[in-house]
Amino acid sequence: MKKCNLTFKYLLLSILFIFLLTGCWSSRSIEDLNIVVGSAVDKSKDGKIKSTLQYVIPEAIGNANSKSPQQKPYINVAASGISLEPIGWETTLKREGPISGAHQKATVIGQNLVREVPLREITDLFFRDIDIRGSTIIFISKGEAAQTLETKEAGVIPAIRLVQIAEQELTTRTLRHISLMKIWGKSNSQTSFLLQLIDVKKGEPEFNGAAVIQGKTNKMIGTLNKEEVEGINWITGEGKSGAVKAFQKKSDKPTYYQISSMKSKIKPHVTGKNISFEVKIESEGRIAEYWNPHFKPAFKNKTLKHIEKAAEKEVLYLVENTTEKIQKKYQVDVAGFGNELRIKYPDVWKKVKNNWDEEFSKVPISYDINITIKDYGMIGSNKNK
Structure with a gap:
């Protein structure tokens, strides 16, 4: 009798595991999510903050039989406001589906903004948002940061390419990349530091020098060349x-x-x-x-x-x-x-x-x-x- 009861328990557990393996009740299709891989933050023409989010388009990635072979594997959605939180809600009015920031790889900040506003304030939302990882790499743009998230090359996702260039470290003319968490420590200790500077030439981003961030003000005060x-x-x-x-x-x-x-x-x-x-x-x-x-x-x-x-x-x-x-x-x-x-x-x-x-x-x-x-x-x- 004991053996039969034990066998019945194992059978019941097996059936329960089968149901659990069928999927998660709260899961969403990847096509229904706006997966953010990169972002850009600029000073808008009216003096506000402009935020650009780069979403990947899953169906356009690696689909050789796509009916639209020229379709970009990404889309950039921009909005402006006094800070990033209300801007984020504004972007939800432009594209269906929730925003997922767990896969964000890079953030580019325009120099016109970081010369006026402390970097710690610009990135405050990133530190508090549990979706955004501390490994996100931060860059500074010579011109408009949003331009660094564009490319003429087919099949390329600009935010991911920026990270790949930063991580290869093949020359002494680029800086070792700095993550969001490292910036947190340097900002809190009022330590001066450098961030990789990106310039856009002929429509394509290029690593070109460094932005100097002053410790006391936490603002950009100048640049170093290559x-x-x-x-x-x-x-x-x-x-x-x-x-x-x-x-x-x-x-x-x-x-x-x-x-x-x-x-x-x-x-x-x-x-x-x-x-x-x-x-x-x-x-x-x-x-x-x-x-x-x-x-x-x-x-x-x-x-x-x-x-x-x-x-x-x-x-x-x-x-x-x-x-x-x-x-x-x-x-x-x-x-x-x-x-x-x-x-x-x-x-x-x-x-x-x-x-x-x-x-x-x-x-x-x-x-x-x-x-x-x-x-x-x-x-x-x-x-x-």
Whole structure:
């Protein structure tokens, strides 16, 4: 009898599981949802805030037999208001179906807006909305942010492409991407930082420099160009790949050093009331391009040392030029010097942290750069290899 009762219980449970596997009673068809993958926030012409949401169109993605092969896999819906919450409700009047923000990948903010309104206020709704993930990447646009969510290329979803470009990190001329949650921490601690700047050229977005966000105001105060972004990446050691010029004279033919690894150590020094920093930068890589192989073979030790020194000189120029810009023009620490001071000299940091950006503008910084070429490519002598 006990065995029969046990068998009956297992049978009953099996039947219940079958019903549960048939689906969720509260589920919705994916075609009925407005799935947001990206958004843009701008200052509208009337001085209000304009928000653009990019929805994906599921039936247009990867449908080779579509009756409308030219149909875009996305649609942009825009509205304006005094803040993002009422704008969100306004967009529901333009398209049927609820909005789902759980898959949002990127948000682009126009520089005209973030120069006037603190970034923390612009993104407040994103922090509070449980649907929007903290991994959402934030960008700044030179022009209208909404334009970065458009493309002429078929089958491409602009918001997703921006994230893919940011995540590949193939050059030192782009910043390491910053997520929504990292911005939360930097904004609350009044830390100055950089955000990737996007420019639209010939109708297509292009990564082009960085926006400087001042810690105290949490507003954009200026920009760094691509060369200065390179300098930041060398100072912080956050570059993963890329190349640097390794020829100095105009008479020299093109030579480029390709980065295989990069690391940087910022060392603070305190003597009395005087603060200074020493930055040690090391990199290993290869010769990526060399236009003088017949006259000065690249595998000769003398030639290698010459190329290494030329690359070190170029990196020194990049970091010193960038340091001059952030210290003297903008007077902001966007490279993490203050954080290293906080770690090694916490008592000193407590005294200067409230006015660190101003203090940073007067601090001496020296650089020690060491580049080592480990490989010269497919051309060379096996013996010397």
